Each structure stands twice: as structure tokens, then as C-alpha cells.
Amino acid sequence: MSPLSPSLDTIAVTAGRTASGGSLAPPLWTTSTFELGGDVDARRLATTPGEARFYGRHGNPTVAAFEDAVAQMEGAEAALAFASGMGALSAVVLGLCSRGSHIVAARQLYGGARQLLSGPCARFGIDVTFVDATRPGALSEAVEPGRTVLVVAESPANPRLDLVDLDELGAIQGPFTVVDSTFATPFGQRPLAHGVDLVVHSATKAMAGHNDALLGVVCGSRDLVEWLWGFAVLQGAPASPFDAMNGLRGLRTLGVRFRQQTATALALAEALEGLAAVREVRHPGLASHPQADLARRQMQLTGGLVSFEVAGGADAARRFVAALRLVRHAASLGGPETLVCHPASTSHAGLREEELAEAGISGGSVRISCGLEDPADIIDDVRNALRSTALPASPTEPALTATA
Numbered sequence: 001m002s003p004l005s006p007s008l009d010t011i012a013v014t015a016g017r018t019a020s021g022g023s024l025a026p027p028l029w030t031t032s033t034f035e036l037g038g039d040v041d042a043r044r045l046a047t048t049p050g051e052a053r054f055y056g057r058h059g060n061p062t063v064a065a066f067e068d069a070v071a072q073m074e075g076a077e078a079a080l081a082f083a084s085g086m087g088a089l090s091a092v093v094l095g096l097c098s099r100g101s102h103i104v105a106a107r108q109l110y111g112g113a114r115q116l117l118s119g120p121c122a123r124f125g126i127d128v129t130f131v132d133a134t135r136p137g138a139l140s141e142a143v144e145p146g147r148t149v150l151v152v153a154e155s156p157a158n159p160r161l162d163l164v165d166l167d168e169l170g171a172i173q174g175p176f177t178v179v180d181s182t183f184a185t186p187f188g189q190r191p192l193a194h195g196v197d198l199v200v201h202s203a204t205k206a207m208a209g210h211n212d213a214l215l216g217v218v219c220g221s222r223d224l225v226e227w228l229w230g231f232a233v234l235q236g237a238p239a240s241p242f243d244a245m246n247g248l249r250g251l252r253t254l255g256v257r258f259r260q261q262t263a264t265a266l267a268l269a270e271a272l273e274g275l276a277a278v279r280e281v282r283h284p285g286l287a288s289h290p291q292a293d294l295a296r297r298q299m300q301l302t303g304g305l306v307s308f309e310v311a312g313g314a315d316a317a318r319r320f321v322a323a324l325r326l327v328r329h330a331a332s333l334g335g336p337e338t339l340v341c342h343p344a345s346t347s348h349a350g351l352r353e354e355e356l357a358e359a360g361i362s363g364g365s366v367r368i369s370c371g372l373e374d375p376a377d378i379i380d381d382v383r384n385a386l387r388s389t390a391l392p393a394s395p396t397e398p399a400l401t402a403t404a
């Protein structure tokens, strides 16, 4: 078990309050700019990384409160918030790499991250090598000393919940290492404690946790975060104060929400494992997960996601999604509502056929993000909807029947 501060729940409630005055709720600073007055050293304010009282693209007090809280929860010196998870990821990649740089990346990545690395990066002359990051040693073996600037991984990875060994990632010397820890949140794992340089979150998901904010954040050493700020202020994708306020409000209850979502996901995954209508049920807390030992070693909570394959392929998956009554069809995760998504047509819709195959995504793949409804209601809804997939999709396919 990696060290987890026993007071993470307490940190989540107490952090990010230094500039709140007496307000219990985070004050919302909607201003785009600050009066500087006549006798202030404006040049100093304009060039101070993260300065919260100069101009909104440089920093904002509400955003700074969210950043402080996330940094404390990740055990980081500093954090920097962005308008989205992709804003954070693109700042890391484009802020650290130049023409001629080499990146080693997991091929198990969120679709947008994969597209950023294979599209714009190639166009800018940044060379990316994709590897199967579940294979021990794969990331470090692909590092080219002197040329590799960045190693990019995601764990658990969207959508099949493959894991990356964080100790192994953190032990890589030379390039900067970054992990997208969105699916884990700080309650699931704390990558910096394993020696990883940067941790990125789409706080849009479980951190903000209510489907009402679009928000990203990156945490790491103060030096590295200040360097990234120097790019971010030019990139121009800072977090909106309103979304940062919702993000901070989300962090206050993240522990209870994430624990319940983890318990529900585990119960759902276990209920699905016996059914003939599904294949390859995946959740990092299942004993059948190919990296179950690694999950036990590096994760404190395994999160609210379950992914599986609907037997019968794309047509059966479509019937399954259409037959759900409580579970909603939408392309996000980590909120109070249980959501189903069909990665091939949503989160990974921009990938080419061979990229989908490499990522292990087929037409029958579905991903469920467990919300906060009664777990029994969620499991019933999924079971009932799976019954409707028993119709043969085509005359050549055998009829599939659910056993429960």
C-alpha cells in the first residue's frame, strides 16, 4: 500500500480557505481584472506565476483556492487549473515539448489525449511512440535518453480500466513523467508519492462531481508548475472562476461520493460477471482484473467505473443502451447520475479503426459510471436492459440469453 494521508477527508474539507475571509463557502470572484492602484509594482504582479490579483488569465482568487485544495490533496507543492482536462493535458505536452522532442505514451489513453498526441504533436514535429503500458517495462524501454522529454500515461485508463504501475513510471529517470489520474481521484491513488512528476485530472469528472463544471488541473513541484504557468498564460485556457468554485465544492464531498461509487461499481461488476449476456467485465477491484495485484498495491479505492463487452457486438450494445431506464446515456463520468457510454461512438469516436482495436475497444464495449442512486436499482436496471440484448443481432449470430 502506498502511503495515504489518513487525513485526506479532513484535507478535502479544510483546504483552499486561506483567502475566504469568514465565508464557509468559497467566495466567487467573477472579475476579469483588478485595480492596481498608483503605487503598486505592476511589473512584478504581471510576471508573478499564478498571481491571483492582476488579470484573470494569470490567476484568480477562486481558482487559486481550488488549486490549493487539489495540491494539498495530491501532496503536491503546487497546482494549476485549466478550462478543461484537455486544457491541462495540452499545456503539459505543448509547454514541455518542442520540435524534435520525443514522447513515450501509453496507447491506453482517453480518446482526446490520444488524438492530441497523434495529430497536433505530429504536425508540430513532436515524435510520439505509443506502447502497451500494461506490460511491465514497456514505458521505460521506449525512452530514448537525451531525446525523450515526456512519458504520458493514464491509470486507470479510459475506458477499459487498464492500470499503469506507478512505481515503475515514477522510477523513470530523464524525461518528465505525467499520469492522468482522473479515474482515481486523490482518494484512489496519489501518483506523486510514487515519484511521478506531474498528475493531471479532468476535474470535470468525479472531482467537481456534479456534471456542472468543465475543469482541469495539473499538480507537481512548484518549479514545474510555474514553468507550465508560463505557457498556460499564453495558451489562454484558464479555469473559469465559477467552475473552480463548483470544483472546490465538489472536493468537499469527494470522499463520501467516491467511496460509495467504488462500492456500487464493485457490486455491479460482481453481479455482471456471472451473466451470459456480457463478456470481459472489468473493474480494478475485481479479483479477475488482469492487474488486480497492482490495483491492491497502488489504489486505496478503485473508483466508480465498470466496463464490459455486450455479447452480440455493436447491435446488442445499442439495444442495451436503449433499454436502460435509470442509467442515462451521456459522455461523462463521476457525477451523481449513473451514466452509460459507448466509447467507440463517444469518448473515442475520433480514433481510427486500428487505434480503437489497439485500445481494446470494440462495437460491443460499454462503460458505466456508477452514480449515487441506490446500488440495487442500478444493478436491476442494467440486468433488465441486458435481457433485451438476447435477441439475435443477425441471422448468423446465435441467440444470447442472460442467466439472471
Ligand SMILES: *Cc1c(COP(=O)(O)O)cnc(C)c1O
Residues within 6 Å of the ligand: 084, 085, 086, 087, 110, 112, 113, 154, 158, 180, 182, 183, 202, 203, 204, 205, 214, 215, 216
Ligand atoms: C474526460 C477526460 C479527459 C478530458 O477532460 P475534459 O475535462 O473533458 O477536457 C481527460 N482524461 C480522462 C481520463 C477523461 O476521462
